[in-house]
Amino acid sequence: MNDVLAAVLEAIAVLTYVALNAFVLIWLERKIAGHIQRRVGPLRVGGPSGALQSLADGIKLFSKEDFRPGGKDGFVWWLAPLVSMTPAVMVFIAIPFGQHLIIQDMNIGLIFIASITSFGLLGVFMAGWGSNNKYSLLGAMRAGAQLFSYEIPAILSTIGVVLAAGSLSLETIVAKQSAHWFLFPQIIGFIIFYIAALAETNRTPFDLPEAESELVAGYFTEYSGIRWAMFPFAEYGSLFTSCALATTLFLGGWHGPLFLPGWIWFLLKTYILVFVAMWIRWTLPRVRIDQLMDLGWKFLIPLSLVNILGTGAYIALVR
Amino acid sequence: MGLARTVWNTVKSMVVGHAITARELTARPITIFYPEEKPEYPTGSRSVPVLKVNEESGWLNCTSCGLCERTCPPTCIEIDQAVDPETKKKKPWPHTFTLDLSHCMVCNLCIEACPFDALEMLDVAELSTYQVQDLKFNKEQLIDLWKTGKAIRIAEGQSMPEITTSDPRGGR
Numbered sequence: 243m244n245d246v247l248a249a250v251l252e253a254i255a256v257l258t259y260v261a262l263n264a265f266v267l268i269w270l271e272r273k274i275a276g277h278i279q280r281r282v283g284p285l286r287v288g289g290p291s292g293a294l295q296s297l298a299d300g301i302k303l304f305s306k307e308d309f310r311p312g313g314k315d316g317f318v319w320w321l322a323p324l325v326s327m328t329p330a331v332m333v334f335i336a337i338p339f340g341q342h343l344i345i346q347d348m349n350i351g352l353i354f355i356a357s358i359t360s361f362g363l364l365g366v367f368m369a370g371w372g373s374n375n376k377y378s379l380l381g382a383m384r385a386g387a388q389l390f391s392y393e394i395p396a397i398l399s400t401i402g403v404v405l406a407a408g409s410l411s412l413e414t415i416v417a418k419q420s421a422h423w424f425l426f427p428q429i430i431g432f433i434i435f436y437i438a439a440l441a442e443t444n445r446t447p448f449d450l451p452e453a454e455s456e457l458v459a460g461y462f463t464e465y466s467g468i469r470w471a472m473f474p475f476a477e478y479g480s481l482f483t484s485c486a487l488a489t490t491l492f493l494g495g496w497h498g499p500l501f502l503p504g505w506i507w508f509l510l511k512t513y514i515l516v517f518v519a520m521w522i523r524w525t526l527p528r529v530r531i532d533q534l535m536d537l538g539w540k541f542l543i544p545l546s547l548v549n550i551l552g553t554g555a556y557i558a559l560v561r
Numbered sequence: 562m563g564l565a566r567t568v569w570n571t572v573k574s575m576v577v578g579h580a581i582t583a584r585e586l587t588a589r590p591i592t593i594f595y596p597e598e599k600p601e602y603p604t605g606s607r608s609v610p611v612l613k614v615n616e617e618s619g620w621l622n623c624t625s626c627g628l629c630e631r632t633c634p635p636t637c638i639e640i641d642q643a644v645d646p647e648t649k650k651k652k653p654w655p656h657t658f659t660l661d662l663s664h665c666m667v668c669n670l671c672i673e674a675c676p677f678d679a680l681e682m683l684d685v686a687e688l689s690t691y692q693v694q695d696l697k698f699n700k701e702q703l704i705d706l707w708k709t710g711k712a713i714r715i716a717e718g719q720s721m722p723e724i725t726t727s728d729p730r731g732g733r
Contacts, residue, residue, distance in 0.1 A: 278582045282590045525582040526575070 252345050256334045264478040265296040271478075271520050278524045306467035311373060314464070319372030323465065323472035326365025329358045330479030337486050338413045340496045340505035351412040352404065355487060356397050359442065362480065363389045366451065366461050369473075373464035381460025384531065385451035389442055391538035396438035398546035399431040402553040403491045416495030423494040427556075430549045432492040434542050436515070439484035441538070443477060446523035450531055485515035605715055606684040607667045611707040612658060612700065613681045613714075621704070622679035624653040629671035629680060637664035638671060660703060662688065662696040673716045681712035 269284060269292070276283025288294025310319075336351040338344040348354050363386060370382020404410055406427060407418040415424075425432055441448040452460030462473045489495060489511040496504030498511075529537070593600045610629075615622050625642040643656040672680045683706055690696055698706065 274586065277586045277590065280585055280588060280591050282592045521579060521582060521586075525578045 256331060256345070260331050260334065260475070260479050263482050264475045265300070267478045267482065267516065268296045268299075268474065269293060270517075271523075274517070274520045275524050278521075300471065303468050303471045308469075309466045311375065311464040313374040315372040315374065317372075318368045319464075322365050322369035322372055323462075323469045323476075324365070325368055326362055327472045327476040327479070329362040329365075330476040330483065332358050333480070333483040333487075336412060337483065338416055338490060338495060339508050340503065341413075341417075343496075343505055344413060347411060347413045349409075349411045352400060352410045352415075352491075355412075355483075356393075356400075359480065359483075360389070360393055362476065365476070369465070370461040373461070375464050377457045377459075377463045378461050381451045381453075381457045381463070384457075385444065385461060387531075388444075388448065388450060388534060388538075391535060392438040392441040392448075392542075395434050395538060395542035395546045396442060398543065398550060399434035399438065400491055401546075401550050402428050402431040405550070405553050405557055412490050412495075416490055416497070419494040420497055423492065423497070425492045425494075428492060428549070428553070430545060431553075432488065434546050434549070435488055435491070437537075438542065439488060440519060440522065441534070443481045443484055443519075445481065445519055447526040447529055448534055449528060450534060453528060481516060481519060482512065485519065486512045488515055602684045602686070604684075605682075605713070606686070607669060607682045608686050609662050609665065609667070609683050609688060609698070609706065610660065610669075610671050610680045610703075611683045611712050612703040613679055613707055613712070614704060621654060621700075622677045623655050623658065624677050624679070625655040625658075626676070628674045628676065632670050632674040634668060634670065635664045635666055637661040655700060658700040658703065660698050662698060663693050669715070672714055675716075678714060681707065681714045683707065683710045683712045685710040 272295070273283040273292075275281075284292030284295035286292060287298050310316075333355050335345045336348055336354050338347070366385045366389070367382045370378040370380075370385070373379075403415060403424050406424055407415040409415060409418070444451050451457075452462070454460075457463070462470055465473065486508075489508060493511045493515075496508045498504070498507030502510075613622050614620070625640055627640055627642075630636075630638045630640050637660060639657070639659040639661075640655050641657040643652040643654050644650070645652055667682075669682060672682055685706070688696070
């Protein structure tokens with residue numbers, strides 16, 4: 243009974259955190275976008291900073307008409323937002339926010355996260371297929387190609403860390419970084435992982451699946467109201483989890499000078515990575531689909547294989 | 562060599578681009594919060610031609626010659642010359658002077674045409690009304706408008722004065 247209660251409480255805590263985090267990130271993104279373009283961004287809702295703008299938008303989205311497109315594949319269309327949002331929430335189970343501040347420390351934590359994030363592609367493809375819309379299907383096709391291509395370098399780039407730490411458990415990986423972060427021996431791995439994470443969360447240099455100038459809104463063209471809101475929710479959730487995973491694997495997780503508790507260091511590093519992702523989004527233009535594929539298959543995958551080879555050789559010869 | 566150059570150019574352009582956006586991120590936004598914060602109009606902004614009052618005599622400079630009426634492309638100016646009721650002789654001032662701002666295209670031609678320095682261009686932009694006929698200004702309204710803002714006359718090939726605004730966001 244206590245286990246069930248604990249599980250329910252943990253689920254509520256995670257869902258609350260994901261929701262609040264998405265609200266904050268959407269507000270932050272709009273503020274940063276505004277200031278980079280020398281505008282001011284959201285305003286007046288909840289004080290002069292517009293901090294409650296996302297909440298107002300959320301209420302608006304809840305109260306919108308539940309529009310269903312004609313000719314849709316009903317069940318698939320209905321299920322797609324949920325399937326695409328679930329992995330973004332489930333990844334939180336395995337992320338260590340602080341020492342012992344983790345819902346479930348698995349000895350295969352990294353494999354769990356890799357498999358769960360790949361699952362998100364299914365929701366995207368279901369949305370594109372079920373909508374019975376050419377833009378949705380094209381967006382879903384692009385998303386399929388892109389997520390499939392970038393899943394490989396993302397996973398390969400983490401293998402260097404796994405070799406160095408000798409464990410797949412995320413808590414052990416962080417614990418191994420108490421002396422020095424894995425960023426400096428694994429700088430190539432970090433760069434590959436970060437680029438691949440941007441591509442997997444469909445953020446701007448790689449936002450081809452939802453390129454609004456070509457595909458209206460990509461795979462979620464036919465969604466509106468709260469169903470639509472689940473896609474940005476999933477997107478910002480997976481942006482956060484990607485950055486949290488990068489922090490865990492490369493930036494020493496909760497480790498930091500002692501004057502602040504570990505979870506603050508963890509969130510600080512993660513939100514700095516999130517900020518950099520937003521900065522990149524509002525600086526770089528969208529790449530072409532062939533450039534995207536070239537970067538993934540001809541550059542990142544060979545480089546990550548070289549990285550694994552170098553790390554393995556170092557560990558075999560020096561240690 | 563080709564690959565190295567590509568990578569170098571990519572990295573360089575990314576660093577330069579991010580430096581530019583970082584600079585813009587910390588710069589002051591150029592947004593003006595209009596109803597609360599009024600922008601400073603650049604000198605020479607046009608909103609409506611108004612009737613100038615001669616500061617020495619206190620009368621209008623207008624002699625009712627009708628040149629502005631004739632030169633006006635959308636014919637939005639109507640002038641009725643004053644007539645002495647006893648002698649039936651025409652007098653050199655307007656009895657009525659009507660300007661329909663809903664037709665006026667603010668081309669400055671009436672001011673260019675005026676030989677008596679009687680018309681000036683106002684720079685106050687907030688003149689909207691709920692009824693289109695309220696935009697038909699009579700003589701007294703045009704004089705009142707002249708008194709509210711700083712109207713200037715730019716005519717006869719005279720170049721625009723230097724833009725003098727203290728606000729760095731103005732005059733863009």
